[in-house]
Amino acid sequence: MAKTATIERYPATGTELDTRAQLLAAASEMLIERGSLNVSLIDMAKKSGLAPGLIGYYFGSKNGLFFTLLEEVLGKSIGDLDHLVKMPLPAKDKIRIHVSGIVNTYFRYPYTNRLTHYLIGEERGGWDRKVAEKFTKPLADAQAAILKQGIEEGTFKPVDPMLFYYNVVGACDHLFFARSSLVNSFGIDCVTEEIKRDYINHLNETTLAGLLVR
Amino acid sequence: MAKTATIERYPATGTELDTRAQLLAAASEMLIERGSLNVSLIDMAKKSGLAPGLIGYYFGSKNGLFFTLLEEVLGKSIGDLDHLVKMPLPAKDKIRIHVSGIVNTYFRYPYTNRLTHYLIGEERGGWDRKVAEKFTKPLADAQAAILKQGIEEGTFKPVDPMLFYYNVVGACDHLFFARSSLVNSFGIDCVTEEIKRDYINHLNETTLAGLLVR
Numbered sequence: 455m456a457k458t459a460t461i462e463r464y465p466a467t468g469t470e471l472d473t474r475a476q477l478l479a480a481a482s483e484m485l486i487e488r489g490s491l492n493v494s495l496i497d498m499a500k501k502s503g504l505a506p507g508l509i510g511y512y513f514g515s516k517n518g519l520f521f522t523l524l525e526e527v528l529g530k531s532i533g534d535l536d537h538l539v540k541m542p543l544p545a546k547d548k549i550r551i552h553v554s555g556i557v558n559t560y561f562r563y564p565y566t567n568r569l570t571h572y573l574i575g576e577e578r579g580g581w582d583r584k585v586a587e588k589f590t591k592p593l594a595d596a597q598a599a600i601l602k603q604g605i606e607e608g609t610f611k612p613v614d615p616m617l618f619y620y621n622v623v624g625a626c627d628h629l630f631f632a633r634s635s636l637v638n639s640f641g642i643d644c645v646t647e648e649i650k651r652d653y654i655n656h657l658n659e660t661t662l663a664g665l666l667v668r
Numbered sequence: 669m670a671k672t673a674t675i676e677r678y679p680a681t682g683t684e685l686d687t688r689a690q691l692l693a694a695a696s697e698m699l700i701e702r703g704s705l706n707v708s709l710i711d712m713a714k715k716s717g718l719a720p721g722l723i724g725y726y727f728g729s730k731n732g733l734f735f736t737l738l739e740e741v742l743g744k745s746i747g748d749l750d751h752l753v754k755m756p757l758p759a760k761d762k763i764r765i766h767v768s769g770i771v772n773t774y775f776r777y778p779y780t781n782r783l784t785h786y787l788i789g790e791e792r793g794g795w796d797r798k799v800a801e802k803f804t805k806p807l808a809d810a811q812a813a814i815l816k817q818g819i820e821e822g823t824f825k826p827v828d829p830m831l832f833y834y835n836v837v838g839a840c841d842h843l844f845f846a847r848s849s850l851v852n853s854f855g856i857d858c859v860t861e862e863i864k865r866d867y868i869n870h871l872n873e874t875t876l877a878g879l880l881v882r
Contacts, residue, residue: 490789571785574849575704586852594853616854617870620843628838629831635788638800639808640830656831664874668882 474512476502481523485565491520491572517581520569527563528589531555535596545604546662552600553626553661554654560630561650567627594619601665610665622661629653688726690716695737699779705734705786731795734783741777742803745769749810759818760876766814767840767875768868774844775864781841808833815879824879836875843867 480502484493495516499506513519534555538548560566570589573581597619604610629636629645636642642649694716698707709730713720727733748769752762774780784803787795811833818824843850843859850856856863 571845574845577848582848583852586849590849590853614866614870616856617843617867619854620867621839621871621874624838624840624842624845625835626838628841629834631785631788631838634791634796635800635804638797639804640833642830652828653831653834656828657835660835660874660878663877 473504473508476504477509477512477519478523478526480504481519482527482563482565485523485569486563489564491565491568495519515579517573517576517579521573521581521584524566524569524573524585525588527566528559531559532589532592535593539596539599544609545600545607546609546666548600548603549661549665550658552597553622553657556623556626557629557650557654557657560626561645564630564645567630593623597622604665609667611667613665622657625657625660687718687722690718691723691726691733692737692740694718695733696741696777696779699737699783700777703778705779705782709733729793731787731790731793735787735795735798738780738783738787738799739802741780742773745773746803746806749807753810753813758823759814759821760823760880762814762817763875763879764872766811767836767871770837770840771843771864771868771871774840775859778844778859781844807837811836818879823881825881827879836871839871839874 477498481493481498484498484501485491495506495509498519499509509516509519513522535552538551538555541548543551570585573585574590576582594615598615601610601613601615601618605612629649636644645653691712695707695712698712698715699705709720709723712733713723723730723733727736749766752765752769755762757765784799787799788804790796808829812829815824815827815829815832819826843863850858859867
């Protein structure tokens with residue numbers, strides 16, 4: 455919790471760490487409020503009560519700030535994934551924990567996928583490669599290790615880890631992508647705790663049904 | 669085929685229909701070439717060999733052009749879906765045809781999902797509602813009808829159509845979202861015909877495994 459907690463709760467006491475954390479907290483809050491990435495440096499600075507120039511100083515650019523925010527939000531989950539792979543649990547339990555983890559992260563920080571999608575499209579500045587290195591590849595590697603374990607246990611059918619990656623991540627992602635699609639197509643205001651839980655159950659059931667040897 | 673074919677092949681003979689089709693064809697080609705939505709009205713006009721002002725005249729705005737392009741690309745698929753629902757086939761065959769249809773559309777027009785995501789986020793101008801009305805809702809309704817048929821046949825387990833929608837559409841969508849993620853995370857240059865076919869098989873297997881009563 456330590457890392458993500460700094461985003462939300464770091465007290466403003468004027469040290470360098472606090473300034474950086476305040477800017478990240480302001481960015482995080484504005485992205486949640488707006489439900490889009492249309493947030494200017496000026497707006498984020500205003501929200502944090504700090505000078506806009508500090509964003510350049512600490513993060514280099516708006517993309518730098520966005521990437522750092524992703525690191526704060528996803529960094530711990532990616533680290534946890536590494537532990538999960540090594541835990542003495544059956545592969546099917548690891549898949550459940552993994553799918554729940556992705557959905558819970560999106561639920562808590564609903565801008566995660568929009569931000570990832572955006573930076574993946576930013577070839578200039580190499581943000582696409584940085585996102586792949588820091589997030590996509592470790593995630594895909596962890597999944598591949600769990601799938602391998604399941605096949606070796608004899609519980610999983612052979613499956614292409616790349617196809618599995620796009621299937622599972624795409625599915626986890628899509629519910630949180632567009633609030634307007636929920637409202638306009640299904641008459642639902644937002645993803646509640648209950649819908650989130652139902653979605654986790656639905657995805658786990660589908661994913662495991664596709665994997666398990668009958 | 670008639671509708672989408674106009675995008676690619678309409679000959680330039682100077683009539684009103686041709687001008688409109690030429691602008692759409694130029695937009696479609698540029699979106700494929702660039703792999704992003706960073707395409708200006710000036711660029712698209714230049715590509716078509718026509719005056720930029722004509723885009724405003726025919727489509728009102730860049731968003732208007734984008735929405736019309738989506739209508740051309742997805743309109744026929746949405747119409748086909750309506751026929752599919754009414755066909756005298758078992759529900760499980762309809763699911764297969766439906767999943768293949770979505771993936772094939774994304775494969776042929778790789779900007780479809782990026783464009784949909786973008787317009788779903790455009791509340792100003794009501795593009796989010798228009799996308800829901802024209803594409804999301806008809807798709808979700810067709811899926812709900814097929815799921816209902818499968819449950820009535822006794823072949824499908826009960827499933828929440830909304831959760832199913834986000835699961836299946838998100839999964840179909842994600843492989844085509846970011847070419848850079850394929851390159852940087854899996855060392856693959858682009859989605860080939862073979863990868864597309866494997867992905868369709870993978871998704872159909874997973875989706876049906878989650879639905880079928882054992």
